[in-house]
Amino acid sequence: MVKFQRDFEFNIDENISNLMDEAFCRVVEECENGVAGYYNLPEDSKMIVTEVEALSSSETIKNSDTIAVIGIGGSSLGAKAIDSMLRHKYPQAKRLIFFENPDPVEISKKFASMDKEKTIFIVISKSGSTIETMSLFKVVISHFNLDLNGDDKDRLIAITDEGSVLCRFADRYGIKVYTIPHNVGGRFSVLSAVGIVPLTLAGYDCCSILEGGAKIVRRFFNREEDHILLKAAFIATNWEKYRMNVLFAYASFLDDFTKWYVQLWGESLGKIDKSGNRVGLTPLGQIGSIDQHSFLQLIIEGPIDKTVTFIKIEDFENDILIPDITLEGIQKCDFVNGHTFNELINAECDATREAIAQQGVPVDAIILDKLSETNIGELILYYEILTSLTGAILNIDTYNQPGVELGKRILADKFKK
Amino acid sequence: MVKFQRDFEFNIDENISNLMDEAFCRVVEECENGVAGYYNLPEDSKMIVTEVEALSSSETIKNSDTIAVIGIGGSSLGAKAIDSMLRHKYPQAKRLIFFENPDPVEISKKFASMDKEKTIFIVISKSGSTIETMSLFKVVISHFNLDLNGDDKDRLIAITDEGSVLCRFADRYGIKVYTIPHNVGGRFSVLSAVGIVPLTLAGYDCCSILEGGAKIVRRFFNREEDHILLKAAFIATNWEKYRMNVLFAYASFLDDFTKWYVQLWGESLGKIDKSGNRVGLTPLGQIGSIDQHSFLQLIIEGPIDKTVTFIKIEDFENDILIPDITLEGIQKCDFVNGHTFNELINAECDATREAIAQQGVPVDAIILDKLSETNIGELILYYEILTSLTGAILNIDTYNQPGVELGKRILADKFKK
Structure with missing residues (x-):
């Protein structure tokens, strides 16, 4: 209440x-008129929870202990806020780690704390071409030697607008994509796939x-x-x-x-x-x-x-x-x-x-x-x-x-x- | 430069x-006129660095890997800022942990990450009677069963105004005290003992x-x-x-x-x-x-x-x-x-x-x-x-x-x- x-x-x-x-x-x-669509997310995103929960039975996800979110602004702040609020109530939740700032010191520190074999990588950009996010995505691919054509596909998820360049890129490689409704802006998107996918994967009760x-x-x-x-x-x-x-x-x-x-x-x-x-x-x-x-x-x-x-x-x-x-x-x-x-x-x-x-x-x-x-x-x-x-x-x-x-x-x- | x-x-x-x-x-x-004294700290605090470095050869400090600072506002923000800025350049520095908010969830989380035998506790309050700091100090004493009359004295330091109630308390138990000049306010005190003692103990080069x-x-x-x-x-x-x-x-x-x-x-x-x-x-x-x-x-x-x-x-x-x-x-x-x-x-x-x-x-x-x-x-x-x-x-x-x-x-x- x-x-x-x-x-x-x-x-x-x-x-x-x-x-x-x-x-x-x-x-x-x-x-x-559909100018803003965030009002519908509490209903519409239930499907995403169900789908992600089904996905979570895969070996790759079951064996992971870290969800790395590559995104900035509206693509990271919401999930981060909810993770911070609920973390102490979920001792078993997978760790969420956010690549959001192209700050070299921070990137190095985060890399040092990660193990590719136990990580799911989620790249989030509404437009699909946010310069910070794409640069961070590239260094993540390179550092962890992610094979986009091979096995590593399973540990990759993209979240973006339908039809965006990132959407097309993911389709081209057969990477799982969740889309953000066109009429939901980044800062209003926490209850869309942007927040719901990483938080559900981590183990939070997003339905509630x-x-x-x-x-x-x-x-x-x-x-x-x-x-x-x-x-x-x-x-x-x-x-x-x-x-x-x-x-x-x-x-x-x-x-x-x-x-x-x-x-x-x-x-x-x-x-x-x-x-x-x-x-x-x-x-x-x-x-x-x-x-x-x-x-x-x-x-x-x-x-x-x-x-x-x-x-x-x-x-x-x-x-x-x-x-x-x-x-x-x-x-x-x-x-x-x-x-x-x-x-x-x-x-x-x-x-x-x-x-x-x-x-x-x-x-x-x-x-x-x-x-x-x-x-x-x-x-x-x-x-x-x-x-x-x-x-x-x-x-x-x-x-x-x-x-x-x-x-x-x-x-x-x-x-x- | x-x-x-x-x-x-x-x-x-x-x-x-x-x-x-x-x-x-x-x-x-x-x-x-001595209305504000922070201008003198860069010179005057050199002595503190020398003294703390000497202290650091004690077994208790040598065996510690954590410095717990109990203080709020001007008693924590400065050391925290410098620790955040320099941490990545000092991989060997002892961990600094700050008890500053009387938030029960945060206190529990911090306790869970600590080992008394490897911790130095520094209680900082200019007035000596800041309610948050004293309440946190009490729960730290109780949780770690700190024996103020016995061996644990060595892992305790107080930083406060000369003649404050905390100063008198520390003197009564023979706990090491560093004082803050009367004309240095909390928010101007980072280069006094308030910042210099914990940072030097952690291993930072405070002289520079x-x-x-x-x-x-x-x-x-x-x-x-x-x-x-x-x-x-x-x-x-x-x-x-x-x-x-x-x-x-x-x-x-x-x-x-x-x-x-x-x-x-x-x-x-x-x-x-x-x-x-x-x-x-x-x-x-x-x-x-x-x-x-x-x-x-x-x-x-x-x-x-x-x-x-x-x-x-x-x-x-x-x-x-x-x-x-x-x-x-x-x-x-x-x-x-x-x-x-x-x-x-x-x-x-x-x-x-x-x-x-x-x-x-x-x-x-x-x-x-x-x-x-x-x-x-x-x-x-x-x-x-x-x-x-x-x-x-x-x-x-x-x-x-x-x-x-x-x-x-x-x-x-x-x-x-």
């Missing part, structure tokens, strides 16, 4: 109410994740989750005042989830709107309680130009206690003795939330009763729907990313010289 | 020139790091590094327009360095100024080229409300090649074939920098010829001096952090109920 709370005032006058209705209609239209996603999609379209509309209306109509949203997540294993969220918002909401204005909210990820000792001062006493969203896990399903030890002279720290670390981290979350709200910073909270697969699915779809609604109110194309083309052209020019 | 470049126009009129002179004078004064720091301090006070003054003047006088600074670091191992920078700026510059106004710049860390596929769209087409600083390592000292392989149908990616990944990641950095500058975003760059210990020392002091100068121009107390007290009081109240 996921609860959503807000500590900020927002007067829903007629104007705001209309905005909310219009945004809802636009999202319904996007869904019906999809179920959680399906639940909130259904409820949203039935207008039973209007708090998402309200939050979108607040942040979109106030974006020039509150230019940043800080996602303050209270658990170390949520770090990669905040990175997924940063991509989702950064690429979706940083746009030139339909009137030609530059608009957009800056997303920031923070980890509690670490960043209480880092970034919090700026939120509390700095400019009121941010909103803050807390994520709290009520039950970590871990009962480590703060022992009842008194360190001589440091008795002032004893007030938490005998409590669990679960209680401490959540009390820190609540205390920080109250302190920030008292400063007049708009604050809201997402509370997971526990870290379950269904809650993760719900959380993902909550954020994706929120992004679509915010984009609708900002009057932008939420699903494209034209801004990054210039850098790619300059890059190619540098090598042509 | 570290080079600093800027791609933005800044007209140094009389007014700006005066601001720069005044800021310089205030920093000189802070140094001479200190040397790099000393070099830029000396040159700054001789007014041979005025570009720092200029950058401080630009960001401080334009903070309402450019509210964020994105540190775009092109190397995965710089991720923890960007977290150190976020604390340094967030806690130092997010303040109520001497006229009672809320001021402050928001720091953001990004990793190239990963975040080119995540956050870049927002920089390129979103609001021009950010400055961007690039960090580039010219020579990664690693010659992995992008193999000369043509993937049938994906020939458009072949333009980088035969080049090194070192070249690719740096060309991406340059291309992104050009693309961003073309949008009118103020851009500057920090270029390290290679990742050497002296360059790291220089980089750290560059950022610390920049922070002091920016704080001087913003007319704030750069070195306090009053904003986080409220949350601590609310936290204690929650447990009293």
Whole structure:
């Protein structure tokens, strides 16, 4: 169960109410016209789970202990986020390793930790021609001496758009391909094959994740989750005042989830709107309680130009206690003795939330009763729907990313010289 | 060697020139009056290196392979950043493990990977009574059954302010203590015992790091590094327009360095100024080229409300090649074939920098010829001096952090109920 709370005032006058209705209609239209297809993934991807589970009985997969994902951005962040969140609950899961940065030091380090005979390689690129991914794929082929025509085919999977150059390449060699629906952008693709294939291969229960996603999609379209509309209306109509949203997540294993969220918002909401204005909210990820000792001062006493969203896990399903030890002279720290670390981290979350709200910073909270697969699915779809609604109110194309083309052209020019 | 470049126009009129002179004078004064003491660390900490090296001949330390640091915020981020940057160059270095978050899942995971007989435990808290640190220290004592009165004393070190409660506690049990100078705040303390003790124990060459720091301090006070003054003047006088600074670091191992920078700026510059106004710049860390596929769209087409600083390592000292392989149908990616990944990641950095500058975003760059210990020392002091100068121009107390007290009081109240 996921609860959503807000500590900020927002007067829903007629104007705001209309905005909310219009945004809802636009999202319904996007869904019906097929402009965005992520709403359907929770249902459509069930087939992928079934297929991958069948595949998993092959000797090559049974003998593997590592899934190497070669992909960047939308092709890695989602699976990485879910792996980080669930890893401690799945001690038997195969290791996931991500080749995402063309950083030579990182590549060398990862190679040193791998054994080809125990690895399944998944190359993921929506366009099929992402320069980082293809360069990494080549060095993986070369380093592990992968024979694309022979036995190694079994340890290779490609995930890409139907008809892309990577798709054709895989077909040519008879490599297994999973496709991404054309109307699902990279940053919205975690519940497509992009996330589902590697996570199912690793051993995660993706059906439950999809179920959680399906639940909130259904409820949203039935207008039973209007708090998402309200939050979108607040942040979109106030974006020039509150230019940043800080996602303050209270658990170390949520770090990669905040990175997924940063991509989702950064690429979706940083746009030139339909009137030609530059608009957009800056997303920031923070980890509690670490960043209480880092970034919090700026939120509390700095400019009121941010909103803050807390994520709290009520039950970590871990009962480590703060022992009842008194360190001589440091008795002032004893007030938490005998409590669990679960209680401490959540009390820190609540205390920080109250302190920030008292400063007049708009604050809201997402509370997971526990870290379950269904809650993760719900959380993902909550954020994706929120992004679509915010984009609708900002009057932008939420699903494209034209801004990054210039850098790619300059890059190619540098090598042509 | 570290080079600093800027791609933005800044007209140094009389007014700006005066601001720069005044800021310089205030920093000189802070140094001479002992308001801030970090300038002296590159010289003063040499003694600590010598002492720790002597200590390292003890059997307990010789037989250890892990240094566990119990500390949060300024007590962990600096050593963590340097460890991340240098690890691949020191295959023999002892493992550093950080207990910083009272997250029960993380604590359990770390315990499972440790062996008391091979671990040195360092508890770090400037005040001596940080609630997270003391709670973690207690669970470490209890889990490993540390005998503070007996043999385990040898594997324990405390680092704290002179006369703090932790200092008195350590003295009472005869535990080795290193002190942090009173005028060195947590976020400026990486080159004090806080960073130098664990890093030297792990086997890193801290003398060279200190040397790099000393070099830029000396040159700054001789007014041979005025570009720092200029950058401080630009960001401080334009903070309402450019509210964020994105540190775009092109190397995965710089991720923890960007977290150190976020604390340094967030806690130092997010303040109520001497006229009672809320001021402050928001720091953001990004990793190239990963975040080119995540956050870049927002920089390129979103609001021009950010400055961007690039960090580039010219020579990664690693010659992995992008193999000369043509993937049938994906020939458009072949333009980088035969080049090194070192070249690719740096060309991406340059291309992104050009693309961003073309949008009118103020851009500057920090270029390290290679990742050497002296360059790291220089980089750290560059950022610390920049922070002091920016704080001087913003007319704030750069070195306090009053904003986080409220949350601590609310936290204690929650447990009293």
